[in-house]
Amino acid sequence: MVNYGRSGGCVTCRERRVKCDEAKPKCRACHRLRLQCGGYKTKYANLKFKDQSHKFHSQSVMVRSATKPTQEYSLRPLSEPDSAVPFYLHHYARMGRDMSSARGFYEVLIPIYCSQQQDSALSLAVSAVASQVLSLWRHDNSPRPQVAYAQAVQCLRRTLQDSREWGSAATILAVLSLQLFETIAAIYGLRSSTQIHHNGAVSSLPLARAGDNNEILSAYTRQFILHSEICSAIRQGRQLQTVASSWIRDNGLFTVPDNPSAALDAIGVSVARLQAQLKLEVQSGYVTLSREALSEYIAKTRQVDQQLLTWTQCVPDHWQPLRLTNGWSIDSSIPVYQSTCEIYPSCQIATIWNLWRIQRILIIKMKLSLLDAQGELECDSMPSNLQGVAELQPIFQELVDGVCYSVPFYLGNLRKPLSIADFTDSTILFPSSHVLGHNVNWNKQFSYHPQVAVEEHRRHIIAQGPWHVMSPLSRLLTFHSEEYGPPMKTLFRPGQYEWIRDQFLRVTTLLHILPADANTYSGCGSVSESFDPRDLDTMAENHASRVRQGATFMSGP
Structure with missing residues (x-):
């Protein structure tokens, strides 16, 4: 499980210095006065994982899984009550990851995920992938991953109605998470993967901007889009998409320094x-x-x-x-x-x-x-x-x-x-x-x-x-x-x-x-x-x- 700091009132009520009832997704005070509710921010706390392996195997042993003490992220409640999300983040996004070898997805997923509200597109997308991964480990056929995926897609569509969200790191990571969900489903279904989410991520490159709090995290996210496009182009024997080629020409590929x-x-x-x-020459x-x-x-x-x-x-x-x-x-x-x-x-x-x-x-x-x-x-x-x-x-x-x-x-x-x-x-x-x-x-x-x-x-x-x-x-x-x-x-x-x-x-x-x-x-x-x-x-x-x-x-x- 994840420990998270005590949350306060919404941003708008804090600025107005009035009491907030902390209702979700918008507080009642802002709704009553027809004000734009600024959402909720939490105090910074160290990200800590509590081993929940006993839920999966009665003979499990406790594993020390606290993150490095230098890592401090703004946290909020998990998007689902069970252990799927912490299991997924712990074994895939934290273990075996290092920024010097980062490709730009898993290595930045935790801090950006923890900066989002629990009903955000990224939170729901991570919940969908986590449920899917844990379902595979449990060898069950639970419908929960598909339900969570549908909820994440619907939320992402609502999020994209706001043009300010188009280039945010959180929105792009949500799109990439949904592509990962589709990839896993395609591999297990022994079928071709649809590329709608991948294309969506690539098309966001011209819109990508520095993150709300950390430009480096956004740079790594853009790096992963390019990495995925390069890998898929090589697999398919095709040229890079025009959007990616234009980005590389105008901005350069090295959005992160000293990364092999x-x-x-x-x-x-x-x-x-x-x-x-x-390939074209061979075919001709x-x-x-x-x-x-x-x-x-x-x-x-x-x-x-x-x-x-x-x-x-x-x-x-x-x-x-x-x-x-x-x-x-x-x-x-x-x-x-x-x-x-x-x-x-x-x-x-x-x-x-x-x-x-x-x-x-x-x-x-x-x-x-x-x-x-x-x-x-x-x-x-x-x-x-x-x-x-x-x-x-x-x-x-x-x-x-x-x-x-x-x-x-x-x-x-x-x-x-x-x-x-x-x-x-x-x-x-x-x-x-x-x-x-x-x-x-x-x-x-x-x-x-x-x-x-x-x-x-x-x-x-x-x-x-x-x-x-x-x-x-x-x-x-x-x-x-x-x-x-x-x-x-x-x-x-x-x-x-x-x-x-x-x-x-x-x-x-x-x-x-x-x-x-x-x-x-x-x-x-x-x-x-x-x-x-x-x-x-x-x-x-x-x-x-x-x-x-x-x-x-x-x-x-």
Whole structure:
């Protein structure tokens, strides 16, 4: 639960220095005198969470979950009486988050949420997503999330009737929260995600303004809109929307300083534009591609690839993955690829690295397309083309290896569909937990005793890990099966595709996202064990394609 300060009268009554009855949404005094009620503000207090795990699992242990004492937010009552909102904010918006790796949504959600009235659009949108998330953890089919979603949409429509709210950080976060709700529903429904909320957020960029109290929070919110648009453009192989391109041209992408994620997004703009251009060329069969244009494309791919390589030299030292091998006594219950895994300070940082890897793989794919085009223009260049492919293959394999090495960090030895009880299950192991307490640089990310830091680190991986790794794994399966462009399946190491396939199906088992083909699947073990090996590849690729359709507007690779 959240502790919040004692509220006073409305702003208007305070200014008039008269007694306020504190009626909601408007006090009676203002209503009687036909005055504009200024709403309610509360005293500042530290944001504190009280563990309510006993509501979900009788054997839960108490977890210290107070925020850092330096964080002070203006608070007000929760928008619903149960534990969905604090569960959601604690495990997704607070744990594993750091402003240095912020993309701009979860990291600013708590302070902006706490500045809103409980019947605001943002409060209702957060309530809808929280109810949806907790319902998934409880494995129930409660209609409450859909009811809360409908209420949030209605409230947002009323809010948008006031033009002063169009560019506020709270309104934009409400829109982004509703898009997240739609994304989760689409993934679990194995359908394409609608983009009405995403488009609404993008269209708000020209209207975005500094927040009421904190310009930095608003800057991060705008950053997340751009991040989501860049990621979705790359997923769909399209150009950025005109509104986003115009914003970047006129205002620049770096609305937040010293943020490696924002710096990677800036490179992602070039990746998206180059990919969309070459996709059109591939579909047209390079009929109109001249030697000069080919040379220009080759130069662009080299330039973007060099920018991606330079990015790795600018990230903080503690962001660098720590590679563990059998010498670290990795528990045998944790599946690893080539007896190796890499661990990171948080899921967020690991996913930023995987986004970097996917962007480099996309550049390799573009280079392969250009080699094909070069072969069409110069019939005698086949030996040089083969040499080019041979040079790209080890780079590709190294990048795919990196994604595979990150899987144990995200998943540990998890195998069964996730439930609330997993947060207190001592048999669930992660390769990073025993390292965290001994790494000085990583402990700078926490203000707690090392043992508490280890426990929080473990809980945030259980909550977020499968979601974070689902996208890069599905992306690799897509690279293997894509029909347009050069075939990339020959670039994988022997057996690597099968390992990736099984880990993706393992993730969807954990999240209880069953394949459309799995009508008879019991859900008690691994999906891959329930199918004929001859049908497994097709089923996995179809499943990955459906999941990616739902995740089109999700943050990440």
